[in-house]
Amino acid sequence: MLIKQRPSWVLPESEVTPKSIYLNRRKFMTGAIGAAASLTVPGLLHANDASSGLKALDYRSATEYSTDEKKTPLDDVTAYNNFYEFGTGKGDPAKYAGEMSVDPWSVEVEGECERPGRYALEDLLKPHDYEERIYRLRCVEAWSMVIPWVGVPLADVIKQLQPNSRAKYVYFETLHDPKQMRGQRSLFSTVEWPYREGLRMDEAMNELAFLAVGLYGETLPNQNGAPIRLVVPWKYGFKSIKSIVRIRFAEEQPKTSWEMLAPNEYGFYANVNPEVDHPRWSQKQERRLPSGILRPNWIETTKFNGYEEQVAHLYKGMDLAKYY
Amino acid sequence: MAAITKRVMAGVAAKVMVFCLALVPLALLISDILTGSVGPDPGQAITERLGLTAFQILLLTLLITPLKKLTGWSGWLRYRRMLGLFVFFYASLHILAFLQLLLGWGDLWATFTKRPYLVMGAAAFVLMLPLALTSTKGMMRRLGRGWKPLHRLIYPAAGLVWVHFLWQARSDITEMVVYGVVLFVLLGLRVYWSGLSSLIPLRRG
Numbered sequence A: 001m002l003i004k005q006r007p008s009w010v011l012p013e014s015e016v017t018p019k020s021i022y023l024n025r026r027k028f029m030t031g032a033i034g035a036a037a038s039l040t041v042p043g044l045l046h047a048n049d050a051s052s053g054l055k056a057l058d059y060r061s062a063t064e065y066s067t068d069e070k071k072t073p074l075d076d077v078t079a080y081n082n083f084y085e086f087g088t089g090k091g092d093p094a095k096y097a098g099e100m101s102v103d104p105w106s107v108e109v110e111g112e113c114e115r116p117g118r119y120a121l122e123d124l125l126k127p128h129d130y131e132e133r134i135y136r137l138r139c140v141e142a143w144s145m146v147i148p149w150v151g152v153p154l155a156d157v158i159k160q161l162q163p164n165s166r167a168k169y170v171y172f173e174t175l176h177d178p179k180q181m182r183g184q185r186s187l188f189s190t191v192e193w194p195y196r197e198g199l200r201m202d203e204a205m206n207e208l209a210f211l212a213v214g215l216y217g218e219t220l221p222n223q224n225g226a227p228i229r230l231v232v233p234w235k236y237g238f239k240s241i242k243s244i245v246r247i248r249f250a251e252e253q254p255k256t257s258w259e260m261l262a263p264n265e266y267g268f269y270a271n272v273n274p275e276v277d278h279p280r281w282s283q284k285q286e287r288r289l290p291s292g293i294l295r296p297n298w299i300e301t302t303k304f305n306g307y308e309e310q311v312a313h314l315y316k317g318m319d320l321a322k323y324y
Numbered sequence B: 001m002a003a004i005t006k007r008v009m010a011g012v013a014a015k016v017m018v019f020c021l022a023l024v025p026l027a028l029l030i031s032d033i034l035t036g037s038v039g040p041d042p043g044q045a046i047t048e049r050l051g052l053t054a055f056q057i058l059l060l061t062l063l064i065t066p067l068k069k070l071t072g073w074s075g076w077l078r079y080r081r082m083l084g085l086f087v088f089f090y091a092s093l094h095i096l097a098f099l100q101l102l103l104g105w106g107d108l109w110a111t112f113t114k115r116p117y118l119v120m121g122a123a124a125f126v127l128m129l130p131l132a133l134t135s136t137k138g139m140m141r142r143l144g145r146g147w148k149p150l151h152r153l154i155y156p157a158a159g160l161v162w163v164h165f166l167w168q169a170r171s172d173i174t175e176m177v178v179y180g181v182v183l184f185v186l187l188g189l190r191v192y193w194s195g196l197s198s199l200i201p202l203r204r205g
């Protein structure tokens, strides 16, 4: 029963380190109980998707790209999310993302490239080895986390799809399916679905841009953007689009969701920048989560979220107050 | 005599019950804090919950007059002052939580000048201050006919709180719309029954 819920696109069983090694006892117990319960109570199956359908991944540690800052605990990373497709409360995605089915999953590749087409996720990922990168994630709402992602460099996947010379931008889309995503059924949502994001080609090819399929050594929980999501750590979190179903290579700069919604508050670039405030709050500092109960855990926000060395050259000569 | 005492007792019991009910949101919040279930950003969560409770009780307070009108029972009025003071209580906790748990007494000036929706909240609180201070029997007596026009300040205060709430929205405004409709109906009923002038504070008539 449990096996069935696991996405099939992850590595074949033989290449994967036995899951039992990764599982701590508590998780093993809930997994077992979940499996037993789902045998008897069909309704419970959904509720368990997000937490017990996860599978251990095989990867190497890319320490050269990793911070040694204290990681945000797994429980917090999976309980506190912005994923408006499932509601605007921070706890909504953990509650409702189990209603989304991520297996099978395919990604439509289109636009200015030599290899367009509909890719089963496993085919898109097959040529690549997984690595783990511990990145800072800075939300535009002035909180941040440190998360160990598992995935592949975006540049490797882009090379595989062979964009042509007209491809100046990469555009991404999240799944749009109101039946599975209750936030998309909301009457007063001001987001025009599907959720859209984009990068300039040189940003997308930067060594830091990453396609994550897992975190903390296992496949992504649904609320974190399963089965595949973008991670661009020098930009505000909303650029790191979740549950990707479409990749388009474009000549023109694509319209992105938050820019469409409030262009004076959110720009296409959305680079982390303590010098450019959000119109409704300051971006000089951030609360590193978990924050204290009695005292908030404020730390200084750094330019490009501390990745200035790797990405500052992309924006040479650009007025970042204008192109925020 | 016995009948009167019984009624008084029932009245007191009802008041105690309302008092306890109004403390339930605080009790739940404290229990969530103690069991560590407020999440990884407790300051934000606690601030939001206290603010929302204050607003909810504020709407309950505004429901009293319509209830009286609709049921013909003026007993509802007995709970209005207590509820009003609970609004002030939760709003004060909300602001304290914001300052201590969320902001950590950081740059107050920048905080308020950068975030106009906070100014709305602060303005609402400033309007509530005189209401809390003049809620005692003694003050009511002293203000006489001036008490009621003064306490109509709760209407603009409620509007400001709603703006404070709406202005924070990043995308989905369902919750704000729902609260807005409730507030609109509560104020609209007054206009319907007593005319627009019945909403204007500080003016006798």
Ligand code: HEM
Residues within 6 Å of the ligand: B047, B048, B049, B051, B052, B053, B054, B055, B058, B087, B091, B094, B095, B098, B102, B118, B120, B121, B122, B123, B124, B125, B161, B164, B165, B168
């Ligand atoms: C100096 C005065 C006030 C300050 C500084 C303040 C601050 C805040 C802050 C920081 C938030 C969270 C917003 C965010 O997510 O960024 C908030 C939310 C809120 N506040 Fe206030 N506030 C004030 C007064 C009030 C008053 C007087 C009320 C009501 C009686 C109120 C009701 C609310 C409500 C309903 C929310 C929304 C809670 C939610 O998101 O569910 N606030 N306030």
